[in-house]
Amino acid sequence: MFVITLRFADKTKAPQFMDGHNAWIRQGFEDGVFLLVGSLQPNAGxxxxxxxxxxQEIEARVQADPFVAEGVVSAEILAIAPGRTDDRLAFLKA
Known part of the structure; x- marks a missing residue:
């Protein structure tokens, strides 16, 4: 499991690449890789x-995000090996 943070580096460029970024998010869900996407508060990314x-697949996917590729955000990938979960999230331990 991975937690990926995308922190704004140059927010002024965001509108220019928003359509591509949203398509990238959509593809992550369609591929079954993304479980949750949300905003860092307050308006930080x-x-x-x-x-x-x-x-390696996550790193390549993150680099393919237009926001990352164009310097709109800086990305950090945290790998987590779940050891204990609520029963509803037991699939994350697989």
Whole structure:
């Protein structure tokens, strides 16, 4: 499981690449890799919970985000090995 943070580096460029970024998010959900996407508050960027891919696959996916590629955000990928979960999230331990 991965937690990915996307912190704004140059927010002024965001509108120019928003359509591509939204398409990238949509693809992450369609591929079954993204479980949750949301905003970092207050207006600091975004965060993603991802699952079902290797570290290398996640790194490549993140680099393909137009926001990352164009310097709108800086990305950090945290790998988490779940040890204990609520029963509703037991699939994350697989």
């Amino acid at each position: 975004g965060a993603i919970i991802a699952h079902g891919a290797s570290q």
